[in-house]
Amino acid sequence: MSHVSLSSIQAHTNNSFQQISLVRDSLMSQDNSGTSSEPNECRGGAATSNSTDPKAAEAALTAALHDAVRSGDIAAAKDLIIHKGAKEDSLDSQGRTPMIIAALNRDVAMVKMLGHGHDAFAYLADNSGTTPLMIAAKNNDIEMAKAFWPLGGRKGLQDNNGWTAMHFAAEQGSAEMLRALSMSPTKYALRNCDGSTPLDLAASGGHVEAVALILEICKKKLKKKDFSLQNTNLAGRTPLHSAVVAGSVEAVEFLYEAEPLALNIPDKNGDTPLNSAASRGDLKLTELLLSYGGDRDLPDNKGETPLTKASRGGFDDVANLVGRYQQTKANNPPYTSRSKSGNILGRIFRRS
Template identity: 25%
Template sequence: MNHNRTLLTAAAQGDTETVRTALAAGADPEARDGHRRTPLLLAALNDHVPAAAELVGAGADPDAQDDRSDSAWLVTGVTGSVAMMRTLLPAGPDLKVTNRFGGIALIPASERGHVDYVRAVLRETDIDVDHVNRLGWTALLEAVILGDGGRAHQEIVELLITAGATPDLPDGDGVTPLEHAERRGFTEIAGLLRAVR
């Protein structure tokens, strides 16, 4: 019986009991599937918190990256799962590990409008609020450029500013978040950015 394969499948399905059994039988918490995803990454992708907790308890690495440069920690920013983020924190994730776009977990969370996640990750970690990805964008720029200007993105802009984001840090072309907000007609966000100048 292939304990590693059993572990990978159980983690992806959120079958906590089988995760526990496979680990006890000697399965490697760092086993990889065909895309180099670990059991912990599969659990995080599918937001299976109890399964992830078992894996963290077994010493699974929250920073192990797959063939797309995703890690369990990084995908919490994509899914916006505060519960998963908190489950992974005791494993000591490296907050500077970047995804294939050169971004940290805060950036996709800001872009996708995950208000609770952004609030929690800013409050509970010392994540770099001004990290710049390969596109030349910070979390603040992503919230403005890729957001819809609605309530969730307004709250995220507020949270980022409160956490010390540099409000006038421009993108690679020298365009500031305020200029982007004005171009897109995001009056509320433009107002928030003007207030901190």
């Protein structure tokens, strides 16, 4: 529809009225007896034909605005806001604003109309703490994310589980979204309820481009406590360990190069990255970690070493490799990630 009148707001009732002052009466007319909306003392008060219930009127406006936004009807939503007084920060039962609904619908045009050039509550979160910008990051919708920049879409806000927009983008593996969201290192030190940073999530997904970009953004901060690559999540895993579990050779290369001291840090089960690679039968990663100096003799909490884990799993090729490998501190990696890192970062920064 191109225009919403007062009668369309009251279309949720069984009768159609021309005056907003009768909103309460029209809403109350939807009972089982089918009584009319004429003033009636039995309804629990004085006659209301010339009065308005503000809460009912506001509820009707809110419902109409949210319906218009859901249906993508920009003209109707605009009319309700400008001419009828519907509020842009009105909430539904899940705490969602019109802006959140528009973001869920991936309706950039609606977002821009709701913003109309200024802060339009784009930072307000729903009951789960999710903001419109987080939704854009989850959907990897860069056009939507950029639409929030002038509207107060704050990038460092965390939802009820501690996730930021950067966490969602990293989980998706979108280096392009991460670059669009923030090139500020401080945003990447925030941890969610699992103790994971955006880098942890990128590594656990084996997302090489996202890992490379975050390392580049944070490279001058990596020796600081909050940014240390020796830090672990609540499972006791470093980003390097998470990349091993994901089976990503390239991500492991980047992370080892950035912090070699994370190589033999065990998780809460006592597993080192090498233990994890061997237990999964990952021959290539096992060889790479051994070449870096991964300790083949470190047992987990149950006393199992990489060799026993590989043997128990039936990974004979891995067990043979670990068994015959001559451990030295001077082992040189078979290849380096420096040129690869440059190529990947070049691809990322050429986009946009």
